[in-house]
Amino acid sequence: MTTTFQPSPPQVAQPKGYPMIGHALDYRLNPLSFYRQCAQYGDFVRLQFGPHPVYFLNHPDLIKAVFVTQGSSFMARAEGRESRFFDPLFGHGLAVSEGAFWRRQRRLMQPIFQRSHLADYGDTAVAQMQAQLDTWRTGDVADIRPKMTQVSRQIVGKIAFGDVGLAHLDSLETVLNAALQEYNNRDRNWLLYLMPEHFPTPANRRYHAAAEAMDRWIYAAIAAGRHHNPDTGDMLCQLLKVQDETGQGMSDRELRDELVNVVVGHDTIADVFCWAWWQIAHYPDWEARLVEEWQTVLGGRSPNMADIPHLPCTEWTVKEVLRLYPLAWVTGRVTTQDCEIAGQPIYTGENVVMCQWVTHRDSRFFDHPNRFYPERWASDAAKRIPSHAYYPFGGGPRACIGQGLTMLEAVLLLATIGQRFQLRPLPGQNLVPYPGPSFSLRPQHGLQVQILAR
Numbered sequence: 001m002t003t004t005f006q007p008s009p010p011q012v013a014q015p016k017g018y019p020m021i022g023h024a025l026d027y028r029l030n031p032l033s034f035y036r037q038c039a040q041y042g043d044f045v046r047l048q049f050g051p052h053p054v055y056f057l058n059h060p061d062l063i064k065a066v067f068v069t070q071g072s073s074f075m076a077r078a079e080g081r082e083s084r085f086f087d088p089l090f091g092h093g094l095a096v097s098e099g100a101f102w103r104r105q106r107r108l109m110q111p112i113f114q115r116s117h118l119a120d121y122g123d124t125a126v127a128q129m130q131a132q133l134d135t136w137r138t139g140d141v142a143d144i145r146p147k148m149t150q151v152s153r154q155i156v157g158k159i160a161f162g163d164v165g166l167a168h169l170d171s172l173e174t175v176l177n178a179a180l181q182e183y184n185n186r187d188r189n190w191l192l193y194l195m196p197e198h199f200p201t202p203a204n205r206r207y208h209a210a211a212e213a214m215d216r217w218i219y220a221a222i223a224a225g226r227h228h229n230p231d232t233g234d235m236l237c238q239l240l241k242v243q244d245e246t247g248q249g250m251s252d253r254e255l256r257d258e259l260v261n262v263v264v265g266h267d268t269i270a271d272v273f274c275w276a277w278w279q280i281a282h283y284p285d286w287e288a289r290l291v292e293e294w295q296t297v298l299g300g301r302s303p304n305m306a307d308i309p310h311l312p313c314t315e316w317t318v319k320e321v322l323r324l325y326p327l328a329w330v331t332g333r334v335t336t337q338d339c340e341i342a343g344q345p346i347y348t349g350e351n352v353v354m355c356q357w358v359t360h361r362d363s364r365f366f367d368h369p370n371r372f373y374p375e376r377w378a379s380d381a382a383k384r385i386p387s388h389a390y391y392p393f394g395g396g397p398r399a400c401i402g403q404g405l406t407m408l409e410a411v412l413l414l415a416t417i418g419q420r421f422q423l424r425p426l427p428g429q430n431l432v433p434y435p436g437p438s439f440s441l442r443p444q445h446g447l448q449v450q451i452l453a454r
């Protein structure tokens with residue numbers, strides 16, 4: 001691995017594509033291997049998706065330029081049918097807003113992710129997980145993905161809305177599943193994007209009805225919160241108190257949108273555990289080290305945020321899992337003004353794309369890049385990894401607002417589960433990373449495990 005590096009000369013390579021569609025078909029057939037192949041052309045590659053040029057950037061310096069140094073020349077999302085499809089869910093929340101409105105909302109949201117609150121969220125996560133573990137029996141065979149999805153929705157329901165969220169878990173479940181289902185349909189058949197968003201296909205009707213049902217109880221919870229001004233510690237009760245510099249708080253609609261963005265963002269977390277248990281099971285020496293860490297530090301009690309500095313092997317495991325399986329495996333930006341990256345002009349409205357899946361497995365930045373090797377994150381070794389070579393949570397001002405919560409939850413829950421159970425993957429499975437729907441890199445068929453008490 002080189003510790004000092006230079007991007008390949010900033011000349012733009014362009015792989016051969018098909019007339020009219022350019023590289024769209026190659027991308028559709030296998031997005032992960034498509035970007036891996038593009039990387040062989042250099043660090044700055046010009047692609048063509050139909051009429052749209054897209055620049056694929058694959059070097060930490062170029063990625064940093066887009067996220068940070070020249071970040072003001074880019075916005076996160078293009079307006080399009082795909083983004084409008086998500087309107088009933090995301091509304092104008094952080095993940096999809098831009099400009100001054102995004103800045104205001106991000107400032108108002110930031111405090112609810114502060115360390116002082118994370119400790120409580122961590123306790124909630126561990127308590128929900130322990131309750132789920134109480135139902136597990138040694139010898140059970142199960143797909144771990146739906147189990148972790150269920151508990152992660154309980155966690156975010158409680159963190160975001162308190163007991164009201166737990167009472168309406170079915171509603172959250174229905175809307176998230178309906179959105180994913182309909183998005184999946186559209187992902188498989190792009191012609192569906194030509195339909196108006198409200199065209200009443202059965203799946204589309206289910207999705208809109210589910211979103212409306214969810215909105216009803218969320219607005220009722222907001223109204224109740226405004227009336228009683230409770231101090232329940234959940235995100236809703238905290239957000240009811242925030243004010244911008246003009247003394248203005250969030251409107252009902254803004255509260256609803258931001259909390260739903262949190263719920264949707266959180267849904268990715270379940271996949272971390274599938275990949276983690278899959279890897280851990282293949283490295284018994286590492287698993288033994290983890291078990292020793294949990295026994296020494298926790299001795300059977302529930303972990304909390306104060307334990308994190310004493311659980312380094314668990315934390316390295318999570319980081320390494322997110323390197324090999326970055327759930328947000330690709331990140332795009334659109335230029336809002338003409339700019340230059342590494343001397344190459346990129347014009348207003350053109351797209352750039354950075355692919356975590358490719359950069360995270362680049363041998364220039366990571367020794368034995370395809371190997372699960374958590375110790376690479378031990379502090380001395382980690383210093384040699386260039387900034388922006390590892391970006392599972394994006395980067396710059398728009399980096400994931402849930403990053404701290406994700407790391408905390410993943411470490412605490414891994415330790416909570418691992419102290420009580422060993423998850424042994426059933427033989428004959430090959431976990432294939434599947435890039436969709438909703439751009440999460442998930443194991444396509446889940447992970448079947450046998451659950452064994454430790």
Ligand code: HEM
Binds near residue numbers: 262391
């Ligand atoms: C493994 C879990 C997660 C991964 C890999 C992940 C990844 C990301 C990435 C890469 C971005 C930046 C997207 C961009 O640059 O366009 C992002 C943004 C965001 N994430 Fe996450 N995320 C995770 C968990 C969460 C959680 C737990 C929450 C909520 C609690 C969350 C809420 C958000 C929100 C609201 C944004 C938009 C931030 C903004 O634009 O200001 N994410 N996430």
